[in-house]
Amino acid sequence: MMPIRFVLAALLMLAWAGGAGAQSTLGGQGSVPPPRAAAPTSTAPTSTPPATSAAAPRAAARPARASNAQAGNPQAGNAQGSTARPAAHPNTTPRPPQTAAQRQQAQQQRRAAAAAAAAAATAAAAAAPPAQAATPPPPEPIPPIGSVTGLPMPRFAALRSNDVNLRVGPDRRFPVEWRYQRSDLPVQIIREHDQWRRIRDPDGTEGWLAASNLQPGRRTFIVRGEASAEVPLRRRAEEASTPVARLRPGVIGRIRGCDAGSDWCEVQVQDRRGFIRRGEIFGVLPDEEIK
The missing domain is CATH 2.30.30.40 (SH3 Domains)
Structure with missing residues (x-):
């Protein structure tokens, strides 16, 4: 058994020694790795390869990935000029029902607003100049x-x-x-x-x-003036003459005569006779003569 083991060990050693020598012979120095392929020259090609021209636009057109803050806020993209689309169903809080006091207060506010509007309209109408009344036609x-x-x-x-x-x-x-x-x-x-x-x-x-x-043949007069006034009936056709009576406005008497161009007329009221001015009675023309 010992000689067989010895023979096998010797064969293995010989085989290992032969492989190492073959690798050293091909490599020159035995420890230098095989040479790499030469790098391409810097001369620009006459035409751009299709792969290069297609790759550049794809790299430029790809937008940067939004950050987590932008992804969570739809309005973050407004800085780029884009308008965010509103949510289809915004979150709304239902309005609570009004109480009786709130309804009464709202009704009072509406009434106050209506009253204020009416007052403003009335003030505007009062401030406006009144319409001029139609001028009646002159008497015939x-x-x-x-x-x-x-x-x-x-x-x-x-x-x-x-x-x-x-x-x-x-x-x-x-x-x-x-x-x-x-x-x-x-x-x-x-x-x-x-x-x-x-x-x-x-x-x-x-x-x-x-x-x-x-x-037609009976000439009468009526005293003019205010109700509280009194017109003196004088004894003679003079302002300084003594009054024989004082006549209230509305008293009616008879005209006995008026001289042409005179301011006085002789009149009679019941059993009193005297003189009175034309301008203080109605019943005689300014320049009329009565005999």
Whole structure:
């Protein structure tokens, strides 16, 4: 057994020695590794390979990966000019139901707002200039002569009775506008139409009445002025003459005569006679002469 083992060990040693010598012979020095392939020259190729041109755009077009903060916040991309799309279903908190006190307070606020708006509208309307009233047409001129009687106009006459109707037109079919209940009230005739006369009373009211309700030959007057005033009836046609009576506005008397160009007229009130100024009575024209 010993010789066989010795022979096998010797064969193994010979085989190991032969392999090492063959490797050393191929390598020159035995410890130097085989030479590497030469590096390509720096001369640029005449044309760019397709692989190189395709790789560059892919590298440039690939966006940088967003950080964790940007991925969690949709608005982080707005710095690049992009608009974040709102969430399809935003998180909303349902409104709690209002209490009775809150509803009452809201109703009061609405009423207060409506009242304030109405007050503002009223103030604006009050501040606006008022609309100008339509100017009434001028009255028709009084003819100098009556179309029926041929007498001069205007002229004065007295009411005949204590019940005289003033109508809006010269006929009984026209409605009654006013009713006079004072005999001897002086009125001014300003127009004639058949058996009707248009008159103007001491207050300036105008209308139509039947000619039969007038006393053409009787001249009367009524005292003008404020209700609290008194007009002296003087003994002579002088301002310094002694008064024989003091007449209140509304007193009616009879005119006995007025001189042309004079400011005084002789009148009678009941059993008192005296003189009174033309401007203090209604029933005579400024320059009229009465005998």
